[in-house]
Amino acid sequence: MKGAPESVEVGEITRVVQPGHEHCGPRCWRDPRGVSGSRDDARFRILFVCTGNICRSPLAERLTRSALGPCPALQVISAGTRAEAGTRMAEPARRVLTRLGGDPDGFGSRPLASELVAAADLVLTATTRHRAESVALHPAAATRTFTIAEFGALVQAMPVTAVLHHEDPVRRARALVDEARALRGLVRVEQPDIADPYGGSQRAYRAAGRKIAESLAVPLRLLTHSPAS
Secondary structure, eight states, X not given: OTTOOXXXXXXTEEEEEOTTOTTSOGGGGSOGGGOOSSTTSSOEEEEEEESSSSXXXXXXXXXXXXXXXXXXXXXEEEEETTOOTTOOOOHHHHHHHHHTTOXXXXXXXXXXXXXXXXXXXXXXXXXXXXXXXXXXXXXGGGGGEEEHHHHHHHHHHSOTHHHHTOOSHHHHHHHHHXXXXXXXXXXXXXXXXXXXOTTSOHHHHHHHHHHHHHHHHHHHHHHHOOTTO
C-alpha cells in the first residue's frame, strides 16, 4: 500500500521504517524508551537564537526543518533572549519564510533558557551578542555555539569528505560541528551578524532571510546529502 511503512532488517532485528525516513540511518529508528535524554543519545538538537524569536531565529528554524524533513534524529527549535512565550512570527517574516519555501504555521516564540542551551548539540545565533548571551547561560556550550553566518563560513571552508563519509545523520551532524570548531579562528568571517529587521521595511526582512538562507545552504546540503547521490 502506498505510504505504508517499509520493513528493514538490521542484523537480527527488523525495524519498521516510516515513510520519509528510509535514508535517515539506524539512529533514527532507535526505540524512544532507550533514549537517555543526555547529549550523547540518538538525537542531534539544533537551537537557533535571536532577540524576540519572531523574525530571524524562527526563519532559520523553519528553513532548516523544511530542508531536513521529518527525521526525528535531527531536532530543530528556536528561542529568543528577550522573547515572550507564544508570540507568532512577525507578518513580514512569515511572508519571507513562505517565499523561501518554509512553513510558518503553528509557530510560537519561546524565551531562551539555560536548559535549552545545555541540551543543544549546536547553537546558532543571529549575532555575536546572542552568542555571548547563550554561552553565559551555559558556559560549556561555548565550543558548539556559533553565529549563523559564522557557521556557514566555517562549513564552506571545511573538507566535505570529513563529513560525508558518515551515513548516520547524527554522526554526520556531530562531525560538522567538530570540523567547524577546528576551523574557528582560522577562517575570517567578514560579517558574522544578521541585522534585526524588526520594525523595518519588507526589504530589511528579505535581506535577513536571504543571509540566513545563504549561510545555512551548505550545512544543510551536507546534512541531507544522500550517499547514493
